[in-house]
Amino acid sequence: QLDNDDVRSTKGTESFTFTKSQYEKLVNLLQSTPAPQPAGPSTQVNGASTSNLASTFVHHSSGNASIAYSYNNSSCGAWIIDSGASDHICSNLALLDNHHEIVPIQVRMPNGTIAFAKHAGSVKLGPSFTVDNVLLVPEFSLNLLSVPRLTYNSKFVVSFDGLACLIQEKRNLKMIGSGELIEGLYYLTNKPKPVTVNINTTPAQTSAIHIPTQALWHFRLGHFSHARLQLMQSYFPFVTLDTTSVCDICHLARHRKLPYKLN
Template sequence: MPVDNVNSNPTSGIILSTIKSSFSSPTCWLLDSGATNHICFSKQSFHDLTTIKNSFVTLPNGSRIPIEGIGSVYLFPKLILTNVFYIPTFTFSLISLSELLYAHSLRIIFFDNSFIIQDKLFSLIIGKGESHNGLYILHTDSMQFNTVSFKFHCNSVSLDIWHHRLGHLSHDSFVTLNNKYNLISSRVPHFPCRVCPLEK
């Protein structure tokens, strides 16, 4: 789907007739490996939105659909999509994989019937979705449950294990990291490490 009068490369052509109505939800996003721009049909999904004129998406059949705006969409706390096209005449929303990976330090791991989105630095799972008839679908309304599950799993890991996993990180640095990612639920005490004194 080429884009006219917008600083962008052509986006891929998903045939509109193949997209089922079950995907026409503001919380449902389709991952597109060929698209170069994110597209959202729901105005309520935007955190901020700027109106634009005289810009279009050209469909595979040659018809042109106007782009009515561009803005940011908060999918969930740790993932914000920017430069998202607002196209209300679409009946589904697209996530451009190339744009997603270019703009964020993420990895996406695909399985037979699902996928996960991870933060590269700490391997935090910040989203996951499912495969349906060859389409990979992200449901943003399921992210709250996934986040709680992940934090519960992390709370079972001891401070000593985190210290070793993070390359014998100093106490102050670990406190800073724990305040941001809640690796352990309790206060971070000072504790002896037999390896750290040997490295000084």
């Protein structure tokens, strides 16, 4: 028989006693526990809820995704370069160009709620820096750049050091973006930091010699031979090679002495 003060359960010779308030808390706890997910495609949170880490987005072929970390101090327009994200994520539809509907991808947020990515598009981050297949997750407060997606098919080269991150085009190593380390996260900066070089020049030192575009790399590399330039061109297509003209400097450098002038 149960009374109003406690609930007793006996099994054999052992007796366990709960007060009424403890019993109510236990019932509420059991009711608030989420039911197990059915077998099949599901999503999981892969990390702890740390407030100062970038969110990780995992895109599976089954159409599911999970966000492992949350960061609440990021502005809506900032982009974080994330090596753990497998897809680009955008939280604002206004940032997407040529957006279109996609098959909904299920996303489990860090707080346990479920969101769906229903749109994707491209984002222009610089004059020559555009990323495609960016997924829209309005419920997420971050914009993430996925390093694996940037380096897919060797389109870009991404390098990190202790203070910055560089994004370059693979075909010509042109820097198209950079990231700055802020509180453990690499934030994309649209304007690369300028490099200051102090050179003391005078008008008398200024040269007006015009170098043909085809011979530019020949001069830059210290008058490389045609054979070596052809080898470099096979690895770096942007290296130009002029096989028709003759370099006067290279021609005179092979002379043991300058020719005599005829009077």
